[in-house]
Amino acid sequence: xxxxxxxxxxxxxxxxxxxxxxxxxxxxxxxxxxxxxxxxxxxxxxxxxxxxxxxxxxxxxxxxxxxxxxxxxxxxxxxxxxxxxxxxxxxxxxxxxxxxxxxxxxxxxxxxxxxxxxxxxxxxxxxxxxxxxxxxxxxxxxxxxxxxxxxxxxxxxxxxxxxxxxxxxxxxxxxxxxxxxxxxxxxxxxxxxxxxxxxxxxxxxxxxxxxxxxxxxxxxxxxxxxxxxxxxxxxxxxxxxxxxxxxxxxxxxxxxxxxxxxxxxxxxxxxxxxxxxxxxxxxxxxxxxxxxxxxxxxxxxxxxxxxxxxxxxxxxxxxxxxxxxxxxxxxxxxxxxxxxxxxxxxxxxx
Amino acid sequence: xxxxxxxxxxxxxxxxxxxxxxxxxxxxxxxxxxxxxxxxxxxxxxxxxxxxxxxxxxxxxxxxxxxxxxxxxxxxxxxxxxxxxxxxxxxxxxxxxxxxxxxxxxxxxxxxxxxxxxxxxxxxxxxxxxxxxxxxxxxxxxxxxxxxxxxxxxxxxxxxxxxxxxxxxxxxxxxxxxxxxxxxxxxxxxxxxxxxxxxxxxxxxxxxxxxxxxxxxxxxxxxxxxxxxxxxxxxxxxxxxxxxxxxxxxxxxxxxxxxxxxxxxxxxxxxxxxxxxxxxxxxxxxxxxxxxxxxxxxxxxxxxxxxxxxxxxxxxxxxxxxxxxxxxxxxxxxxxxxxxxxxxxxxxxxxxxxxxxxxxxxxxxxxxxxxxxxxxxxxxxxxxxxxxxxxxxxxxxxxxxxxxxxxxxxxxxxxxx
Numbered sequence: 028x029x030x031x032x033x034x035x036x037x038x039x040x041x042x043x044x045x046x047x048x049x050x051x052x053x054x055x056x057x058x059x060x061x062x063x064x065x066x067x068x069x070x071x072x073x074x075x076x077x078x079x080x081x082x083x084x085x086x087x088x089x090x091x092x093x094x095x096x097x098x099x100x101x102x103x104x105x106x107x108x109x110x111x112x113x114x115x116x117x118x119x120x121x122x123x124x125x126x127x128x129x130x131x132x133x134x135x136x137x138x139x140x141x142x143x144x145x146x147x148x149x150x151x152x153x154x155x156x157x158x159x160x161x162x163x164x165x166x167x168x169x170x171x172x173x174x175x176x177x178x179x180x181x182x183x184x185x186x187x188x189x190x191x192x193x194x195x196x197x198x199x200x201x202x203x204x205x206x207x208x209x210x211x212x213x214x215x216x217x218x219x220x221x222x223x224x225x226x227x228x229x230x231x232x233x234x235x236x237x238x239x240x241x242x243x244x245x246x247x248x249x250x251x252x253x254x255x256x257x258x259x260x261x262x263x264x265x266x267x268x269x270x271x272x273x274x275x276x277x278x279x280x281x282x283x284x285x286x287x288x289x290x291x292x293x294x295x296x297x298x299x300x301x302x303x304x305x306x307x308x309x310x311x312x313x314x315x316x317x318x319x320x321x322x323x324x325x326x327x328x329x330x331x332x333x334x335x336x337x338x339x340x341x342x343x344x345x346x347x348x349x350x351x352x353x354x355x356x357x358x359x360x361x362x363x364x365x366x367x368x369x370x371x372x373x374x375x376x377x
Numbered sequence: 378x379x380x381x382x383x384x385x386x387x388x389x390x391x392x393x394x395x396x397x398x399x400x401x402x403x404x405x406x407x408x409x410x411x412x413x414x415x416x417x418x419x420x421x422x423x424x425x426x427x428x429x430x431x432x433x434x435x436x437x438x439x440x441x442x443x444x445x446x447x448x449x450x451x452x453x454x455x456x457x458x459x460x461x462x463x464x465x466x467x468x469x470x471x472x473x474x475x476x477x478x479x480x481x482x483x484x485x486x487x488x489x490x491x492x493x494x495x496x497x498x499x500x501x502x503x504x505x506x507x508x509x510x511x512x513x514x515x516x517x518x519x520x521x522x523x524x525x526x527x528x529x530x531x532x533x534x535x536x537x538x539x540x541x542x543x544x545x546x547x548x549x550x551x552x553x554x555x556x557x558x559x560x561x562x563x564x565x566x567x568x569x570x571x572x573x574x575x576x577x578x579x580x581x582x583x584x585x586x587x588x589x590x591x592x593x594x595x596x597x598x599x600x601x602x603x604x605x606x607x608x609x610x611x612x613x614x615x616x617x618x619x620x621x622x623x624x625x626x627x628x629x630x631x632x633x634x635x636x637x638x639x640x641x642x643x644x645x646x647x648x649x650x651x652x653x654x655x656x657x658x659x660x661x662x663x664x665x666x667x668x669x670x671x672x673x674x675x676x677x678x679x680x681x682x683x684x685x686x687x688x689x690x691x692x693x694x695x696x697x698x699x700x701x702x703x704x705x706x707x708x709x710x711x712x713x714x715x716x717x718x719x720x721x722x723x724x725x726x727x728x729x730x731x732x733x734x735x736x737x738x739x740x741x742x743x744x745x746x747x748x749x750x751x752x753x754x755x756x757x758x759x760x761x762x763x764x765x766x767x768x769x770x771x772x773x774x775x776x777x778x779x780x781x782x783x784x785x786x787x788x789x790x791x792x793x794x
């Protein structure tokens with residue numbers, strides 16, 4: 028730590044000495060210079076604190092989409108994930124209401140706060156997916172919606188007078204709900220994931236997993252993983268975006284063992300062993316949602332929210348969005364060149 | 378701030394409170410960039426101050442006073458402290474204020490700053506771009522060294538700062554402040570600040586919107602410009618070695634806040650506001666540059682009827698314009714080509730003409746010479762004929778004279794034959 032000179036503290040004139048805005052490290056780290064030899068502490072590592080403070084002030088956006096046939100527990104799961112009524116459960120279609128002809132896209136946003144961190148969470152529901160008699164191309168409205176958000180962002184980004192913070196409505200994560208048949212993936216599942224895994228981060232989850240025993244669960248998961256691999260479907264976390272060895276080992280374990288997460292959702296609490304837990308009450312017992320021996324909800328929650336939330340956003344921004352942008356600009360003849368006079372080929376600008 | 382979104386309360390722990398940590402973890406992996414530009418006359422203490430700030434010797438060679446123009450010298454270093462990796466680039470002005478005519482002194486600096494913005498803009502406009510791995514060379518802060526004259530700012534200072542204040546965060550510094558006494562210093566500072574205000578120079582203000590730092594930042598804003606002393610030498614004070622400058626009349630300690638504002642500068646620059654400096658550079662100065670540049674190129678957000686121009690239309694229009702321009706150029710080039718061919722043809726024709734005349738002339742000459750020669754030949758032939766005649770006559774006379782002595786003449790005939 029830098030030596031505050033002993034004399035200064037004794038002098039009354041130094042009463043204007045500013046209070047230290049940062050915490051000095053308890054044990055001064057011996058800095059290792061790469062090019063330059065550092066003697067003593069400078070304070071470069073305080074930039075972490077500065078950055079943290081700034082991001083907490085601006086807050087975060089997160090947009091999560093849920094896709095799956097009705098009745099698979101999508102809304103319940105999202106509400107369980109975010110411990111609040113972020114998604115309104117649909118009561119199903121009664122005879123008077125007409126089943127919508129196509130997939131609807133419903134985006135509802137809320138602001139939630141935890142630990143001083145403000146998050147604007149938008150849940151995008153897709154009622155009607157897979158519910159019609161003829162479900163061919165039912166992913167198209169979804170793909171259209173996702174691309175529309177990229178388009179919105181792109182339009183803002185190319186403005187001359189840009190907003191300080193471009194509102195981010197892009198879908199960061201798409202939870203795809205697989206029906207717990209216990210057999211294999213349906214053609215609809217494969218078609219959807221094949222098309223959409225190229226434009227958005229897809230996290231497949233096995234819904235209503237309390238209908239399967241442990242052995243059935245393990246076998247089903249293995250079969251699903253195999254089928255996804257055979258069909259060339261890259262779900263999140265995608266292998267090609269592992270940044271370093273640390274990421275790779277961590278993500279490999281998730282990809283090859285944990286995913287797809289077999290989950291159960293609930294917004295009701297019950298008393299178990301003296302504690303109040305979220306669960307589902309059945310005649311044969313209470314299924315505890317956050318109990319890892321009962322289902323993998325906690326794994327999904329930790330994965331999506333506690334460890335990979337920022338990464339989901341970054342992959343969306345740095346890869347999916349960039350892919351969309353590049354394709355869009357290419358199709359459109361590219362951006363006009365920076366200088367009209369020189370015809371040297373900036374391959375980028377033409 | 379919530380844009381009409383309902384706020385929900387959570388019924389339990391969700392876990393996104395770790396989001397800033399996730400973000401920070403990623404940033405640490407990527408590393409940080411920080412670029413400092415030092416402007417000041419040769420010998421104003423720039424290199425020493427930087428060495429003192431970062432507690433290291435950056436090995437910057439001393440420059441002479443006799444450089445013909447202002448140049449900029451940039452060097453990048455990698456510094457690591459705990460798990461933070463910083464790519465620090467220090468750009469120094471070399472030869473600033475040394476020339477007799479300083480009219481162009483600040484232009485190379487402005488050009489350099491613009492060039493870094495331009496490079497970033499180019500990357501941003503690429504179709505296939507990689508902004509997240511781009512090495513950001515934009516200048517985040519400009520330390521402007523004011524000479525410790527004790528009087529006021531020089532004209533060069535005002536001119537330079539005025540030309541830079543909308544492009545970079547300026548922190549004015551009084552270098553080598555140990556040559557000013559405390560009372561003179563306060564007067565000097567006040568004079569400088571009032572001159573800056575009256576000339577409309579916008580220097581960097583430490584941000585006061587965050588409660589945790591607004592207090593200290595406000596106080597610091599009042600201490601500008603920082604009067605600093607740098608030193609690469611250490612002197613023993615008590616039982617510690619501190620950075621100091623030793624004079625016969627005392628020791629100036631760099632890190633003593635009574636002696637100079639070095640600690641304040643370091644605190645403000647690195648420990649409190651480094652991130653804000655970076656953000657201001659990106660969100661304010663760069664955006665301004667980008668806006669001006671795009672407008673320069675003819676882009677508009679609003680079309681002629683005040684309706685927003687869609688992306689598609691803008692690109693189509695630009696592309697069409699560019700295409701027309703290309704066609705025009707092509708036509709121009711074609712015209713030029715045709716013109717040149719004509720000219721060349723004319724030249725060649727003329728040359729041909731010349732050749733032809735020369736040829737005819739030569740032919741004429743040839744004829745003349747030929748005639749002359751033939752005349753000469755005739756003359757010579759006549760002479761030969763005459764000579765032969767004379768010879769024949771002479772022989773006849775000879776043979777008539779030699780009839781009386783036949784034996785001898787026969788022999789002579791034989792010899793002659």
